[in-house]
Amino acid sequence: MKRRIALYGAAAALALMPLAASAERGEDGHLNIIYWQAPSIMNPYLSGGTKDVEASSLVLEPLARYNESGELVPWLVDEIPTVENGGVSEDLMSITWTISEGILWADGTPVTSADLAFTAEYCMHPEGGCAQGARYQDVESVEIVDDRTVTVHFSVAKPVPYGPFVTAQAPILQAAQFADCLGARAPECTEANFNPIGTGPFVVTDFRPNDVIQLEANPNYRDPMLPHFATVTLKGGGDAASAGRAVMETGEMDYAWNLQLAPDVIQTMAQGGQGVPVSAFGTLVERIEVNMTDPSPDLPPEIRSTREAPHPILSDIRVRQALSMAIDRELLVEIGYGQAGRPTCNLVPAPPIFASEANDACLVQDLDGARALLEEAGWTVGGDGIRVNADGDRLVLDYQTSTNAVRQDFQALIQQWWREIGIEANLRNINSSVFFGGDPGSPDTFQKFYADVEMYANNFPGTDPEQYLGAYRCGMEPRPSNQWQGENINRFCDPEYDALHLELAQTADIEERGRIGRALNDILMQNFVIIPLVDRGRVSAHANSLGGVLLNTWDSELWNAADWYRVEG
Template identity: 25%
Template sequence: MRLARCLAALAATSGLLTAACSAPSNGPAAPSADAFVIGLGSEFDTLSPVMGYAPDGGSLIYEGLMSREADLSLTPAVAAAPPTVSDDGETVTFTLREGLKFHDGTPLTSADVEYTYEAVLDGANASPIRGDFAAIERVDAPDPSTVVFRLRHPYAPLVQRTTLGIVPEGAPLTGDRPVGSGPYRFVSRTPGDKIVLEANRDYRSGPPALDRLVLAFAEDDNVRATRMSAGEFDATILPPRAAARFEGQRGLTVHKVPSADYRGIMFPLDHPVTGDRAVRRALGLAVDRQAMVDTILAGAGTPAFGPVSPDTSWHNPEVTGAPAGDPEAARRLLQDGGWLPGGDGVRVKDGVRAAFTLMYPAGDSLRKELALAVASDAKAVGLDVRLAGLDWDAIEPRMREDALIMGYGSPYDPDYVNYELFHSSYARQGFFNPGGYESREVDELLETGRRSGDPAERRRAYLRFQKIVHDDAVWTHLVFLKHVYVIRGDHQGVRPGVEAHEHALGGLFRDIHTWRPAA
């Protein structure tokens, strides 16, 4: 699984490998003496912000105009202060801090900011995050310390988007030797294995206490648990049940952090079975979300019925359901929709069996367990869900034909993620709207939410949007997760907050440069 697509699965597991099921008899091993090693579940596709690396902050290598605090508030970073906004909302002006330098010693000026954003907007670069900045007509740098965003229309989330890391003017977009102005500088990368970073001794707020970081990649949940137990990692991200074995161990802390990160089923809408809304809605009624939370997540989550977390102010309370499911209602809906019981227990309509394939990434134990639960609940109402655990390269070309356990979600603004997942202009574009959903009303609502400068109008648009995609059963949303971290040692400055799906370095580790060993 790749971080630029859908980052680091926080998964529950039905059982670890034998080696991961027993803690060392003498307690956890000591951390590395010369580096703090973080075990991550996926490798980064790129280290270039222009090409989609950590656009929401927390990259550690780069800083944006603004940075995000644990409580989701924004604070100036490269900028000296929050921006000024014109009365019509179409001109946003930032003033930069004085004396900032990149890791190579060159000054950071407005020309670098202009270059970064213009590179994202340049269609020739094929930036995967270009759509997030579509409201920007151009970026001007009238003097070295001033940056002016000229917008095509008011765009309320613009300042939220300015957490994008700034790169030097003319920097190659490959990100092979990244240069930023953040608290850590790049040392080396071993593809498929690790990235090594060292403290930026000239960082604007002082050098980090952790002098050297190693970001080690281990996709399999069981492997990360084993390596954490063996003392190879100083911190990692684990499934709830896998992390439970570390609770109460001397020298280790388990953090369960709330998030807007959901798991759900993406349906291909051209499929003869999943293209039928009655089937999709019936499956949504059949699944027992509460059992998933209680067993698969070991309580570290909540049932999900839509793409906007109930923990955010944007949530529509009408988008809900029975946490334990309603199989009888599911059976009635299928019957009324013409899906009649077949001889083998699987429903049939016009000669078509109610069968489809549900894919999940093979190394992600949470999605595997969710898929197994879905298949079991589906069977009880006459749906035949066949499971396929595959790697991401095998999954991607099959998304038009087969359903997929996917993960997304953001607490920042409802424009985030939802525009790409549900707007028809993104239909079947890779992992954005892969099922091919198209609705003129949803398109209009998403455009209103993106363009309007009126908070009340935006809220109405997003409440209506949630209701439509729920009623259309575009996805079957299953659970919102709590992200679970295991950290070795006692550190001051660890600040949990509500997290997004893409959390590996934008989550609990986003402030690792402020961590200090406890006295």
């Protein structure tokens, strides 16, 4: 059996040079990966969908990322800038990054500081609709110091300055390839968005949106022995069950992502003997997002789902709270995730210092309390059991999510509980590749949110939620002018929240950061803008013949695909 030692940064290539005679790039042939939510783009700046961020991470890389233990490690640099080593200024107003020597794009041209400056300009363009805008929060400018060095200047002191160019959500783009793709033109650059030139272990040879991606080893990858696989097929589509079977029962696939399946189903699949499930907890929360604005089709796109049109029902906090109180989270965990899930009342469930205990009342279902709130809000029970207001309007909500067996089970249960308190829920499920695809022309994306409530899961990279919580600031909403790529999905806006978030951005003491982070979480929770359901462990599976897999819940699951190898024997 081969044995690999995980090394990070450009120095890895030099460290492994003595072993070159015993290994060579591509020696393990072909790798088959299945993402049942099919990627629709290879540019994470134009999609908030995990499937797109992770698929693109095979090609596009950041300067630094988080490893499987949640530790920030250098990737295209030799060291992480800190105050101690001089990389972060004493006043915390800037951070200086130096690209490791000899880093090349897949086309053989050098990666330079101009690429870093361009990447920031690309995401920060006001008309670009950057899905990762929170990672460039408070960036004032990016100064080119020399060919390999940039200094990022912030408008405020940043004790945690690791947003730009860090994690799979904020990789480096090649300025030459994307030069004509700034602003409103960003989604029009099909060739660049489908076939980006990167520094990662693989290059795209064929991309079919919502279907399949073919890749081959990057001939200019910085480690001459990596990747071990010469070619890769990333198959998209189907469902979690077929993906799990393809790895653990039939052996057709080597790696299956995000097996959102009931625990007994996964256990049965594992008995197939071809592969094993792997799991780990991070910060992934299955939640219901509440639309704070009116999604009515009678409104024009410029008004629909903007704060100019408040939601006619859900603007009342008592209705939002009743929706949450009616849910039995323990039962959702039992039927959906078993040991791979925990009921939660928080958007940020981890690390412990950021996990609030102020919202635990949601752990106990309270149907009577929910009914009382609706009565107080003026919704009385009608003849068919559905509540009506003084104008005779029925309390009916459109409830959408992606197509997945566990999510449809959740929808059915929650629909039942809501009906018990007098709310009718019209259920809709949308193909995952479309729902998470980010196509600005589609009415069915989770960003457009053309429904009253919608359910999905999301998390943040690393262990600090500053950028994640920053998505809920005023002005971050998806809208036509930003290609529907904003991050504030439910269009929440609270100046006090924004001011508190600014305080977090400028606070260095970890205990104080924890306090402020919990307070921000509590504002969202106690306004019932988001209804958390389950703190989900990530469950995937790999073939018995695939080695080197380190499940990473803090960055991309494919973060170390260059080190994956075929187990002999």
